[in-house]
Amino acid sequence: MERDLIQQTTLLSTKEEYIAWEQRCDEFIESLEEQSRIKRPRLSIGNRQSVIARIARLESLKDSVRGRFVYVGAGYGLRWREIETAFESRILTGAVINSNHIDPRRFLEDASETVIERVQCIMRALSRILNLNVNANKLNPLRAGCHIKLPREIMLKRAVVNVQSKDTACFAWSVVAALHPAESYTYRTSSYPHYSSVLNLTDIEFPMTFSQIKKFENHNDISVNVYAIEDGIIPIRLAGRKRNKHVNLLYVQDDIEGHFALINNLSRLVRSQISKKKNRKYFCDSSSAKLELHSVDCGKLNDCAIRLLSEDDKWLEFKKHCRKERVPFVVYADLECALEKMDKDPASSTYTYQHHNVFSIGYYVHCSYDNSLSSYRFHRDKDCVS
Numbered sequence: 001m002e003r004d005l006i007q008q009t010t011l012l013s014t015k016e017e018y019i020a021w022e023q024r025c026d027e028f029i030e031s032l033e034e035q036s037r038i039k040r041p042r043l044s045i046g047n048r049q050s051v052i053a054r055i056a057r058l059e060s061l062k063d064s065v066r067g068r069f070v071y072v073g074a075g076y077g078l079r080w081r082e083i084e085t086a087f088e089s090r091i092l093t094g095a096v097i098n099s100n101h102i103d104p105r106r107f108l109e110d111a112s113e114t115v116i117e118r119v120q121c122i123m124r125a126l127s128r129i130l131n132l133n134v135n136a137n138k139l140n141p142l143r144a145g146c147h148i149k150l151p152r153e154i155m156l157k158r159a160v161v162n163v164q165s166k167d168t169a170c171f172a173w174s175v176v177a178a179l180h181p182a183e184s185y186t187y188r189t190s191s192y193p194h195y196s197s198v199l200n201l202t203d204i205e206f207p208m209t210f211s212q213i214k215k216f217e218n219h220n221d222i223s224v225n226v227y228a229i230e231d232g233i234i235p236i237r238l239a240g241r242k243r244n245k246h247v248n249l250l251y252v253q254d255d256i257e258g259h260f261a262l263i264n265n266l267s268r269l270v271r272s273q274i275s276k277k278k279n280r281k282y283f284c285d286s287s288s289a290k291l292e293l294h295s296v297d298c299g300k301l302n303d304c305a306i307r308l309l310s311e312d313d314k315w316l317e318f319k320k321h322c323r324k325e326r327v328p329f330v331v332y333a334d335l336e337c338a339l340e341k342m343d344k345d346p347a348s349s350t351y352t353y354q355h356h357n358v359f360s361i362g363y364y365v366h367c368s369y370d371n372s373l374s375s376y377r378f379h380r381d382k383d384c385v386s
Contacts, residue, residue, distance in 0.1 A: 002028070002054060003253075007236060009065050010210035018069040022062060029058050148252050148259035151229065159269035160250050161186045161262040171208035171249070172199055174262040175222065178247040181264070208260065210237060217243075226251050227263065232273045326368045333363035335385070358385050 005025050012018050032055050147164045154160055163173040164187050172195035179198065182191035195201070200219040204212055213224055223239035223246045236251065248263040263269055309316070337356040345351045362378035 002058065005058065006061060007210070009061065011237075012065065012068070015069045018065065021065070025058055025062055029055055032058075148254055148257070150250075150252060150261065154229070154250075154269070157265075157268055159263060159265040159267075161264050163187060163189060163192070163262070165189050168207040169195060171206070171216075171260040172201065174249055174260045175199065175220075175224070175247050177262045178264070179222075179245065207257070213237065221245060222247060224249060226260075227269075228252070233270045328368055329373075330366045330368070331363055332366070333361070336360035336362075357382070361385055 005021070005028065008021055012021055032051050035051055147162070147166075147170065150160060150162050161174070161177050163170065163177055165173045166189075173189060173192065176192045176195045176198050177186065180192055182188075185191045199216075201216075202219060204216055204219070208216075210226070213226070217223055217239065221243055223241060223243040224237070225235060225239055225246075225248050226237035227233050227248065228236045228251045233250075239246075248266050250261045250263050250269075252259050252261065335358050337358050340355045340357050342352050342355055344353070359382060360378065360380045361384045362376070364376045365374060367373035
């Protein structure tokens, strides 16, 4: 859950989305505090400190995200946060939430007044202080760096190219592997041109963070989709507009850092999640000829695809009448006639003995999609059909 909240910060674009995200964050923090307060079963010291550190990280994340959507005054980057715990010795636990400082020395200098003020408040209530511990927790937003070995089930599918780079530019190497595919030794950086000679990386810092991908797309006219491994393969970042150059990446993490790898066959990677058959599947971000035809059909207002006839296939057959579309207009017409007796012709063996004289006509026009267009009309006259 904590990882999902951190990841979602890169996707927030409106204040309404931020408010909903902050509510989810507060609910998760409240569940962590409830976990830290529980007395039975009691958490170990290590687990309890881990819970406190997670609360502090999320509070710091909230402050940094709040600055993007809500105006905050000067000095808001540091604040004190008390955390209730179930220590037997009734030790008061608190955290200084930092959302601006990066250098630990500068942070401790600026936070000293806040810490001293809180310690003085504690001293007024206590006779003496036996011990004071200061823990610093770094907020590490979702980013990617060095080489990470892929899970065995992913490797066996042979659908992902994992370039083993020695730097933190695994994102750039994966994109280059998509633009300039290698026939052999696809995991070596020496099989590809250096990313600096292929890509425009102006104002891009490595390791790559999700917030920089949009800038990278605009600089290079490339659309990038990112997938992750959770309960199967799921998309965690989809491009707003698919461009002529499109890349699918897989984001994997260990306990320390994240890593990008190239998905060179999305169908093979996720096919087993939707079907047991081994036929190729076409997804909405696949650059196949079938998808291009599908995209043309989807752009039409009609819900049926149009396929023109060819010389080899020029006969149309239709059997499933239940799938016929209703015609927009139907006309029901009727005539009223008077029978006129005719004189017999003595020179002929056959003759007309009655003649139908039309004196009235009526018709009803029915519209299947708008009843206001339906109407009935009639006319009585000896020349009503002329």
